[in-house]
Amino acid sequence: MVTDITESNFKKEVLSSKLPAVVDFWASWCGPCRAFSPILDDVSKDYAGKVNFFKMNTDENENTASEYNIMSIPTVLLFEKGEVKAMSVGAVSKETFKKWLEENI
Numbered sequence: 001m002v003t004d005i006t007e008s009n010f011k012k013e014v015l016s017s018k019l020p021a022v023v024d025f026w027a028s029w030c031g032p033c034r035a036f037s038p039i040l041d042d043v044s045k046d047y048a049g050k051v052n053f054f055k056m057n058t059d060e061n062e063n064t065a066s067e068y069n070i071m072s073i074p075t076v077l078l079f080e081k082g083e084v085k086a087m088s089v090g091a092v093s094k095e096t097f098k099k100w101l102e103e104n105i
Contacts, residue, residue: 002044002053007061014054015082020105021052025068025075027059032091033074039094040076043101051105078104 005013005023014021024040026033037055044053058065058073068077068084078086078101086104088097 001048002040002055005054005056007064010056010061010064013052014079017052017079019050019052020085021054021079022101023077023079024053024055025058025065025070025077026055026073027057029059030073036074036091039092039097042094043097046098047101051101080105 002024003013014023022040022044024033024036026037028034040053040055044051047053056064058070072089074089074091076088076097077084078088086100088100092100
């Protein structure tokens with residue numbers, strides 16, 4: 001399951017997460033973001049209980065996107081113990097995303 005987050009709950013949900021946390025930075029007008037969304041949903045089901053998955057709209061949460069230097073979307077960050085562990089930029093296939101996740105968790 002992928003949960004929408006905002007700047008108000010980012011610290012609690014992501015930085016304080018006991019599990020690794022994946023955050024997809026996206027926007028509604030972004031075609032590649034919309035193409036990647038179902039892939040994120042599918043992969044989140046495969047990793048339920050092992051990784052927490054979140055989506056953050058960059059148009060509505062500009063400060064957090066800026067803080068993490070999100071320059072293009074979709075950008076996916078993997079957080080572990082409150083720190084960015086890995087980054088993936090651009091829409092990728094399910095297989096590529098799962099491989100990236102496995103290599104980094």
